[in-house]
Amino acid sequence: MTAREGQGRATGGSWSRRGVLAGLIGAPVLLLAACNDTKGTENAGGGNGGSGNPGGGATGGAGQATPSVTATPKTSAAVITVTPADGAAAASFSDPVRVTVTGGTLGTVKVTDSTGKALAGELSADGTSWASAAAPASGTKYTVAAAATDKDGLEADANAVFTTATPANTFVGYFTPEDGSTVGVGMPVSINFSKPVTDRKAVQQAITVIAEPGVEIVGHWFSSTRLDFRPQQYWAKGTKVTVKLRLKDVQGAKGVYGTQSKDVRFTVGRAQTSVADLATKKLTVTTDGQVSAVYAISGGSPEFRTWGGKMVITEQYQQTRMNSQTVGLGSEYDIPDVPHAQRLSTSGTFIHGNYWSPASTFGSQNTSHGCVGLRDVKGGQDQNADGYKFFKSSMIGDVVEVVNSGDKTVVPSNGLNGWNMGWAEWKAGSAL
Numbered sequence: 001m002t003a004r005e006g007q008g009r010a011t012g013g014s015w016s017r018r019g020v021l022a023g024l025i026g027a028p029v030l031l032l033a034a035c036n037d038t039k040g041t042e043n044a045g046g047g048n049g050g051s052g053n054p055g056g057g058a059t060g061g062a063g064q065a066t067p068s069v070t071a072t073p074k075t076s077a078a079v080i081t082v083t084p085a086d087g088a089a090a091a092s093f094s095d096p097v098r099v100t101v102t103g104g105t106l107g108t109v110k111v112t113d114s115t116g117k118a119l120a121g122e123l124s125a126d127g128t129s130w131a132s133a134a135a136p137a138s139g140t141k142y143t144v145a146a147a148a149t150d151k152d153g154l155e156a157d158a159n160a161v162f163t164t165a166t167p168a169n170t171f172v173g174y175f176t177p178e179d180g181s182t183v184g185v186g187m188p189v190s191i192n193f194s195k196p197v198t199d200r201k202a203v204q205q206a207i208t209v210i211a212e213p214g215v216e217i218v219g220h221w222f223s224s225t226r227l228d229f230r231p232q233q234y235w236a237k238g239t240k241v242t243v244k245l246r247l248k249d250v251q252g253a254k255g256v257y258g259t260q261s262k263d264v265r266f267t268v269g270r271a272q273t274s275v276a277d278l279a280t281k282k283l284t285v286t287t288d289g290q291v292s293a294v295y296a297i298s299g300g301s302p303e304f305r306t307w308g309g310k311m312v313i314t315e316q317y318q319q320t321r322m323n324s325q326t327v328g329l330g331s332e333y334d335i336p337d338v339p340h341a342q343r344l345s346t347s348g349t350f351i352h353g354n355y356w357s358p359a360s361t362f363g364s365q366n367t368s369h370g371c372v373g374l375r376d377v378k379g380g381q382d383q384n385a386d387g388y389k390f391f392k393s394s395m396i397g398d399v400v401e402v403v404n405s406g407d408k409t410v411v412p413s414n415g416l417n418g419w420n421m422g423w424a425e426w427k428a429g430s431a432l
Contacts, residue, residue, distance in 0.1 A: 076154035078104025082144050086160035093138040093164040093249050097121070099130040104150040106130055114141045138249050138257065139166035167257040171195040173207075173227075173247060176314075176416070177397065179264045185234040185271045186312045187397030188416050189217075189243055196224040198253040200431035203227070206258065208244040211235070220421075220429035222413040232423045234399070237271040237288065272398050274390075276351070276372050278306060279404035281363045283351075283374070285393065293393065295386040296363030298354065300370040304329075305407035307370070311344035312416040313351075313398045316391070319380060322350075324369065332369060339380030340391035344372075344400055345415040351400055353380055353387025362386070372402065 083098045084091035097119060099109050105127035111119040119142065121132040136142055144160040173191040177183050189209050197203050200221055209217045209229045213236065219229045235241070242265050247258030272287045278299035285293040300306035320341045324332035327348040339353035353376025354362075361367055362375045376387030383389070399419065412421045 074152070074154060076104065076148075076156040077150040077152075078102070078148040078154070078156040080106075080146050080148050080156055080158035082146065082158055082160040084160075084162040084164075086144075086162065088162035090165040091136070091162045093136055093140075093167075094251070096132040096135050097142070097144065098132075099144065099146045099158075101128055101146075101148040101156075104148045104156065107147045107149060107155075109144070109146045111136075111142055111144050113137070135249060136164050138164050140164050167249070167255075169195075169256045170259045171197070171247075171252050171256055172259055173245060175243065175245070175264055177266050179266070181266045182269045182395070183266055184313065184395050184397030184399065185237060185268055185273070186310070186399035186416075186419060187235070187266075187268070188312070188418055189229040189241070190416055191227045193225045193227075193252065195256055196253060197227075198224070199251060200224075200227075202250055203247065203252050203258070204431045206246045206250045208246070210242045210244070212240045212242075215239075218427050218430050219432070220418060220426050221431060222418075222429070226413070228416070228418050230418055230426070234271070234273070234419075235268040237268055239268040241266050241268070268397075269395060272394070274398070274400045276306075276400055276402045277404055278366055278372075278402065278406070281366065283372070283390070283400075285390070287393075293389065295374050295390060298357065298361050298363075298368055298373045299366040299402070299405060300368050300407070301366055302406070304369040306366075306368070306372060306402050306405040307345060307349055307410035307414075308402050308405045308407055309409035310399050310401045310417060310419040311349065311410060312419070313342045313344065313394060313396055313400065314416050315343040316394070316396060317341045318391075322352075327369075329369060337378065339376045339378075340374075340387040342391065342394060343415070345410055345417065347414050349410070349415075351390075353377075353385065353391070372400070 079102050081100045097111050099106065106123060109121060109123070109130040111121065111132060113119070119132045119136060121130050123130050141161065141163045146158045148156050171194045173193050176190045177187055191207065204219050204227060207219070207227070211217060211231070215231045217229050217231050219227050221227050242263055245260045245262050245264065248261040250258040252258060270288055272285065274283055274285045276283045276297055276299065281297050281299070283295040283297045284291060319337050319339050321336045322338045323334045324330060335356065339355065341350050341352035343350055349370055351372040354373035355376050355378045357367060357373065359375055362373070374386040374390055376385045380388060409420050410417050412418045418426065
């Protein structure tokens, strides 16, 4: 080969390349066809046995060129509504929580407070609504989770968080006896409210008193601030009583709501009652059906007669001061160390030890300003003194009945003395 020939070939090669490029630019469709043909040829030479194979490369290449189509997911037609609404910061605590659905039926509804405690509720018969059995508590954060399905079985979910309002005005009930105490057979359940109650029915319905063994227990309103409960007769010894206070968020008066939700339990001890006969001037004590003691006493003088009737011991003091000015009797007396004093009425009737009167007074004369006195000693340390012995044998809730005093029966609301009211009259004072 000559040098010219070599250049000519080289030059000729250049021309040929430019010709090919020009052809390519002028015919893009042919290039695409050629590429496809080339791929088909390559696949035909592969292990699949040629382009006649339905699963061959030519068919696969054509499939890759076709754009894929993604199906749009279907949305459930069920629409869930929660009341109170999500994000509510001062929701009502007087109305139940409600969940409703349109275009479907509810499946599950769960409402819980911040401690995880569930708020019970009930689904309607047609499955389109749910309502809590009780209103939510005030000042509490709640979380709602609900699910529903439409006619095609597609599920919809709803979640909500709300917080209930805190009432500006509240009331509480101060109860007697104390939780966990053991009391006498005459002890009623007495509740004094911090503010007047106008909706007595709502408040009484929120308080349940249960006894074991069972007995009918009825509430009686002495005033807008006092509600007592008792059975028809004294409690049986050993009775276990439970008081269920469910006053939280109960509207006792317009805009005034209760705050308590608790149980109070007490037990009735041995059965002891006493009768103070001011004609014979003797106190007869009966314990569990048997006379256990008889003491000589002195009651109210003709000028200051002792209330008659059944009176419940409400307070006990080893020693206390008694001043006549506190009961409207001027400067009649002021004794700083009255021993073994047990209160029988709010107005100041006590049964107590007496060391300042001669021993001959007891059992023979009524000389007091209305109290019932037993012989005792100054300081109250003589265990053989009648005042000491009666005090030690007594407990709060025991009944002391005063007879033949010459005075009228104590007003039932003067102390815990509702036993002086007949059963029919007592029940008439119930708001239920």
